[in-house]
Amino acid sequence: MVTEEARRRPGGRSARIAQAVADATLTVMAEKGLADFTVTDVAMRAGVHETSIYRRWGSRENLIAETLLAYSERLIPVPDTGSIRTDLRELLAAVADYLSTPIGKAMSHALAFSGDETRWEKVRFDFWTTRLQLARSIVDRAIERQEVPPNTDARLLLETLIAPLQFRTLATREPFDRDLCDRLTDLVLDGILPRSTNTRKQKP
Structure with a gap:
């Protein structure tokens, strides 16, 4: 009972x-x-x-990796809006919100500057590989909908999209907003779409 x-x-x-x-x-x-x-x-x-x-x-390494993944999954869910452009915009906006918080900044710095010891390499690799694997469903769905070419490299697309925010967080310390996320999404996505598709792009 x-x-x-x-x-x-x-x-x-x-x-x-x-x-x-x-x-x-x-x-x-x-x-x-x-x-x-x-x-x-x-x-x-x-x-x-x-x-x-x-x-x-x-x-200790398992504790850190599992905690970071659970925390990031809660704060950065993988959207499914029916459109890769809006999915990527929502994903990047969530990443930006996360990196703008004190704990998000601290976590990013901790992962980036943790040293080259094997144990920390594994934590970094496991964290980023798992996160990118989860987010790649956005690209996989877009390929099924024929929004992007079938040979689209999902990991490269996602790394290219997120890298500018990480650079600002770790290097220049410049702020970012939703407009930057939208422009980055358009820049990266339009770079892989056929030119005729780009000219007919519809804003959500």
């Missing part, structure tokens, strides 16, 4: 602990980056034992 307490606290103790650890992980990363990140700090902030964290996540 489900108790009244369980009804008031959906997900149970395990879910609450996982959320506390995820929140603590993001906080420690934002404050210390990856180089000085420790599970000890996370455990102290989350109010749990280190052994509990290792038992569930296995390693």
